Amino acid sequence: NAGVTQTPKFRILKIGQSMTLQCTQDMNHNYMYWYRQDPGMGLKLIYYSVGAGITDKGEVPNGYNVSRSTTEDFPLRLELAAPSQTSVYFCASSFTGLGANVLTFGAGSRLTVL
Amino acid sequence: DQQVKQNSPSLSVQEGRISILNCDYTNSMFDYFLWYKKYPAEGPTFLISISSIKDKNEDGRFTVFLNKSAKHLSLHIVPSQPGDSAVYFCAAIQAGTALIFGKGTTLSVSS
Numbered sequence: 001n002a003g004v005t006q007t008p009k010f011r012i013l014k015i016g017q018s019m020t021l022q023c024t025q026d027m028n029h030n031y032m033y034w035y036r037q038d039p040g041m042g043l044k045l046i047y048y049s050v051g052a053g054i055t056d057k058g059e060v061p062n063g064y065n066v067s068r069s070t071t072e073d074f075p076l077r078l079e080l081a082a083p084s085q086t087s088v089y090f091c092a093s094s095f096t097g098l099g100a101n102v103l104t105f106g107a108g109s110r111l112t113v114l
Numbered sequence: 115d116q117q118v119k120q121n122s123p124s125l126s127v128q129e130g131r132i133s134i135l136n137c138d139y140t141n142s143m144f145d146y147f148l149w150y151k152k153y154p155a156e157g158p159t160f161l162i163s164i165s166s167i168k169d170k171n172e173d174g175r176f177t178v179f180l181n182k183s184a185k186h187l188s189l190h191i192v193p194s195q196p197g198d199s200a201v202y203f204c205a206a207i208q209a210g211t212a213l214i215f216g217k218g219t220t221l222s223v224s225s
Contacts, residue, residue, distance in 0.1 A: 004157070033212065042118070042203060042215035043158070058212060090157050101146065101207050105157030 002026050006091050006106035013081040013113045021076040021109050023091030031094045032074040033058075033103065034066065036087040043090060049074055081113045117141045118206050120216035129225045133191040137204030137216055140185065144206040148213070149178060149189050152201045161202075162189070194223045 007022045025032065030051050035043040035058075045058030049068040063085055065077040074093075078085060088110050092103040119138045127133045137147075145166050150158035164171040164178045164187065171178050177190045191198055204216040 035215075040123070040217065042120075042217040044215075045212050048212055092157070101213060102148070102160045102163070103158075103213060105159070107155070107157050 004091055004093055004104050004106035006089075006109050008109060009107065010110050011112070013078075013111065015081060015083065015113060017081050018077070018079050019081070019111075021078070021089055021091070021111070023074045023076065023106060024072050025074075025091075025093040025104070026072065027093060027095075027104065028071060029093035029095050029104070030071070031096065031101075032068065033092045033094075034064070034074070034076045035090045035092065036060065037090065037108075038087050046076065046089075078111075081111075083113050085111065086113045087111060116216075118204055118214050118216040120202075120204050120219050122219050123217070124220045124222070126222045126224065127194045129196055129223055130193045133189075133194045133198065133221055133223065135189040135191075135202050135204075135219050135221065137187050137189075138185055139187075139206050141206070141208060142182075142185065143208045145209050146207050147178070147180060147187050148205045148207070149176075150203040150205060150215075152203065152218070158203055191221075194221075196223050196225050199223045 004025045033048040034046040037043045044060045047066040049055045088108045091106045094103045148163040149161040151161045152158040180187045201218045203218045205213045
């Protein structure tokens with residue numbers, strides 16, 4: 001079982017460049033999420049999706065875009081990268097957004113913007 | 115404004131002893147509380163949860179206690195093992211919203 005797969009694991013961007021972090025899950029989960037974790041901080045929600053074609057903003061959405069064309073995939077797009085977006089990004093999924101809402105996380109993508 | 119607070123960045127414990135990780139919250143509407151464990155270079159993994167209608171949940175060496183009046187929960191690990199060394203995140207959720215995480219506590223268990 002692959003679970004949640006994120007690519008790339010590491011990336012260095014120059015200021016102003018754009019890129020897409022890929023996330024795919026094979027558990028047929030309805031809900032998918034993107035979190036970022038800055039050093040010494042907890043995970044902050046960027047965007048989430050409750051199903052194909054439906055996305056919504058989280059706590060820190062500025063500078064990012066998402067799309068959900070299939071149940072499996074939830075890519076995160078960074079436009080005009082800024083040093084403040086240097087972080088570790090985690091994609092996660094869950095069967096439901098209700099109840100105990102146990103999320104399954106990917107291994108993370110470490111992004112550095114110079 | 116942090117809704118979920120883990121005020122101890124780190125905790126060191128000897129193997130075989132009890133580890134107690136603490137978490138405070140401010141939102142009385144939270145329905146569930148969860149603990150996640152994270153090893154370096156890996157994503158967080160679910161450890162244990164508790165509903166707001168309960169005051170204790172146990173799973174093997176891990177027990178979570180909830181004190182609603184104090185808006186406080188704690189994770190007890192007994193006995194602690196070196197493999198428990200990781201970052202532990204407290205998280206909480208209110209129905210219809212997404213998980214909110216604390217900043218994490220790094221647990222080091224020495225043999």
